[in-house]
Amino acid sequence: MSFCRSLFSSYAARLATAALVTLAGAAAHAQGVLRVTAIPDESPTELARKFEPLGRYLEKQTGMKVEWTPVTDYAAAVEALVNKKVDLAWFGGFTFVQAHVRSGGKVVPLVQRAEDEKFRSVFIADAKSGINKLEDLKGKTLSFGSQSSTSGHLMPRSFLLAAKVNPDVDLKRVSFSGAHDATIAAVASGKVDAGALNISVWEKFLNEKKVDPAVVKVFYTTPPYYDYNWTVHGDMPADLRNKLQQAFLTLDPNTPQGKDILELQRASKFVATKADNYNGIRAAAENAGLLK
Template sequence: MISFSPSRTFKVLMTCAMIGLAGLSHAEQVFRVTAIPDESPTELARKAAPLMKYLSDKLGMKVEYTPVTDYAASVEAIANKQVDMAWFGGFTFVQAKVRSNGQVIPLVQRAEDEKFKSVFITTDPDIKTLADLKGKTVSFGSASSTSGHLMPRYFLQEVSKLDPDKDFKRVSFSGAHDATIAAVAAGKVDAGALNISVWQKFVEEKKVDTNKVRVIYTTPEYYDYNWTVNSSVSPEVRKKLVDAFLALDKNTPEGKEILELQRASKFIPTKADNYVGIEKAARSAGLLK
C-alpha cells in the first residue's frame, strides 16, 4: 500500500486544481466581434454566423458575434475593449481611432471597399439631379454612416452646393441602408442616400421595384468598410485573422458562402492611411470634432 503525507496530498490536489483551472480558462477564451448595424439585425446575424465559425476554426478559440444597437455603440465597444474586433465603415473607423486615442488597427477590407460608392434614390419623377432635391425631404442612414450619410452629404455639397440642413425641407435618419430604401419606396421621404452595395443587392434579389425607385446620382469612389481590431489583440492573433480573411476563396464551398454573404469578391489588407480622406471629409462637414 502506498501512503501520502498530508502535505504531499495537499500539493497533489493543488496541482490538479491548477491544471483544471488552466484548462477551464483556455476553454472559456472567447474572441468577441461586433458590426455596425447598417442592415437589419436578422440580416447581420445571418451574415455573421458562417464567418464566426470559420474564424473560430482558424483562431482555435470561440469567436462570438455580439450585436449592438447603433453605430456609436460599436465604437464604444471596441474603444472600451468590450469586443476585440469590429466591422466598421470608414467613418466609424475614424471615430473609433479618435475615441480610443489611436488604439485600433484596421486589418482587412473587401476588394470592393477600395472603390466604394453611394447612391441617391427617389420615386419622384420631377427629381432628376441633386439640385432638384432643394426643398425636398431626404433620408440618410445612420448619422455615423460613411456610405449612408457622410460621403453622400460631402459629394452633395461639392456637386450641387446644397446644404442639407438649410436647403432640404426635412432631413431624417433611417438608421440603416435597407430602411432608407423602404422609406423612399413607401413615399415617406422624397429621396434617400445609401451605399451602392445594399442597393445592388436589393435590385438583384428583386426586393425593390426599379420601375418605381430609381438612382439619380452615384458618388465618386472612396475607401469604406474594414475589419478593425483593438490594439490589445496580440500580433499573433492579428496575423491569424489577416491570413484567415485572405485565404477565403470563392472556389471552395465555405469561401463562396462567406464571400457572398459579405458581398465580397475577396479580402485584401488595409491600413489606417487609407481613411485619411474620410477623416478630412468628416471634419469638413463638421461631423468630427
C-alpha cells in the same frame, strides 16, 4: 549598495509582473472567446445571418469560440471596441475614423473587401418625382441612414455640399432612417422624396427583387472612396491579430465555404488595409463638422 539592490529587485519584479500580465492576456485570448460586432447598417437578423458562416470559419482558424455581439447603434460599436468590450469590429470608414480618434490611434484595421477600395453611394428617388440630379433636391425631403454612416450620410452629405446643396438649409426636411434597407423602405413608401445609401445594399435589393427600379430609381452615384473594414484593438496579441488577418486573406471563392462567406459579405475577396487609407474620410468628416 543595498539601495541599488533593492531598486534593481523592484524593477525586476515589475518586469516580471508585466510579463505575466502579457502572458495571461495572450493565454486568455488563446483559450477564451473572440467577441465580434458590426455597425448595424442592416437589420439585426440580416447581420446575424451574414455572420454565422464567417463565425464558424473564424473558430476553426483561431481555435477560439467566436461570439456574435450585436449593438444598438453605430456609436455603440465604436465604444465597444475602444473599451475592449469586443475584440473584432466591422466598421464603416467613418466609424473606423471615430474609433481611431476616440482610442488615440489604438485601433488597427486588418482587412477590407476589395470593393471597399472604390466604394460608392447612391441617391434614390421615386421614379415619378422629377428628381434627376442633386440640385433637384432643393425643397425636397431626404433620408440619410445613420448619422455615423460613411456611405449613408457622411459621403452623401459631402457630395451634396460639393454640388452647392446644403441639406440643412436647402432641403425641406432631413431625416435619418438608421439603416440602408430602412432608407429604401422610406423612399418606396413615400415617406421621403429621396434617400442616400450604400451601393452594395441597393444592388442586393435589386438582385433579390426587393425593390422595383421602375418605382424607385437611382438618380446619382457618387465618385469612389474607401469604406468598410474589419478592425481590432491594438492591445490584441500580435499572433492573434496576424491569425485573424490571414484567415480573411485566405478566403477562397473557389471553395464552397469561401464562396458562401464571401457572397454573404458581398466581397470578391479581402485585402490588407491600413489606417492611412481613411485619411480622406477623416478630412470629409472634419470639413462637414461631423467629427467630434
